[in-house]
Amino acid sequence: MSDIIRIEQLNLYYEKHHALKNIGLSIKEKAVTAFIGPSGCGKSTLLRTLNRMNDMIPGTRIEGKVEIAGADIYGDDVEVEGLRQQVGMVFQQPNPFPKSIFENVAYGPRLQGIRSKSELEAIVERSLKQSALWEEVKDHLKKSAFSLSGGQQQRLCIARAIAGQPDILLMDEATSALDPISTLKIEELTQDLKKDYTIVMVTHNMHQAARISDQTAFFLNGEIVEATDTTEMFSNPSDSRTEDYISGRFG
Numbered sequence: 235m236s237d238i239i240r241i242e243q244l245n246l247y248y249e250k251h252h253a254l255k256n257i258g259l260s261i262k263e264k265a266v267t268a269f270i271g272p273s274g275c276g277k278s279t280l281l282r283t284l285n286r287m288n289d290m291i292p293g294t295r296i297e298g299k300v301e302i303a304g305a306d307i308y309g310d311d312v313e314v315e316g317l318r319q320q321v322g323m324v325f326q327q328p329n330p331f332p333k334s335i336f337e338n339v340a341y342g343p344r345l346q347g348i349r350s351k352s353e354l355e356a357i358v359e360r361s362l363k364q365s366a367l368w369e370e371v372k373d374h375l376k377k378s379a380f381s382l383s384g385g386q387q388q389r390l391c392i393a394r395a396i397a398g399q400p401d402i403l404l405m406d407e408a409t410s411a412l413d414p415i416s417t418l419k420i421e422e423l424t425q426d427l428k429k430d431y432t433i434v435m436v437t438h439n440m441h442q443a444a445r446i447s448d449q450t451a452f453f454l455n456g457e458i459v460e461a462t463d464t465t466e467m468f469s470n471p472s473d474s475r476t477e478d479y480i481s482g483r484f485g
């Protein structure tokens with residue numbers, strides 16, 4: 235597996251607060267990478283640097299390099315809209331648009347200029363199948379997205395994110411607002427999605443990281459303490475702080 239993301243000497247400040255400190259990390263293509271660590275240690279902040287969502291937060295300053303597929307995403311000529319298509323994102327709370335199920339998924343492709351009804355229908359079907367929602371919604375695609383359960387809405391948000399065929403899918407605690415059965419469905423889904431996409435997820439749930447990720451990075455106070463194969467981290471952590479965290483001694 236080759237690396238699709240390379241982060242070098244990354245520092246991020248919210249005004250004076252130094253939230254990410256000299257981060258270096260490589261992320262493997264078509265694998266699940268989990269960010270774990272106690273609250274406030276910078277997991278979501280690093281995730282947001284990968285599609286420049288931090289640009290939207292006033293007072294944010296960033297130094298260092300983030301390369302995706304060899305291109306510097308903070309370079310002068312980068313089109314942020316295009317980047318966000320290449321790097322899709324799913325949030326903690328399902329946030330479908332107040333539109334029909336169909337229109338939620340067709341939204342991105344329409345923005346990309348796809349007008350053909352049959353093409354849009356094919357994209358919507360493919361994306362809903364990939365997000366394991368198709369069988370549940372195929373007979374009422376015109377219904378409002380808000381008619382779905384929370385877990386279904388989250389899978390709809392995943393379908394919306396993958397409709398534009400991104401390379402990378404970011405998931406920021408995407409199951410923490412869901413019931414256990416919906417959580418399990420999304421966990422299973424990640425194992426299918428990683429065949430086509432690189433997944434980077436923030437999770438508060440160490441067991442979830444151990445269950446579904448291939449690589450794990452452990453964060454503490456804005457630094458990455460350790461990043462390695464998930465099985466290695468959970469069986470033989472190299473840093474005592476990682477060991478203390480995963481054995482529940484803090485956090």
Ligand SMILES: Nc1ncnc2c1ncn2[C@@H]1O[C@H](COP(=O)(O)OP(=O)(O)OP(=O)(O)O)[C@@H](O)[C@H]1O
Pocket residue numbers: 248251253271272273274275276277278279280291436438
């Ligand atoms: N928009 C913001 N403006 C100012 N400070 C922020 C902002 N977002 C995060 N921070 C601060 O940056 C630090 C890292 O926050 P971040 O949300 O990345 O941590 P996290 O590890 O994802 O936490 P959690 O697990 O609680 O979501 C924290 O001290 C937080 O207070």
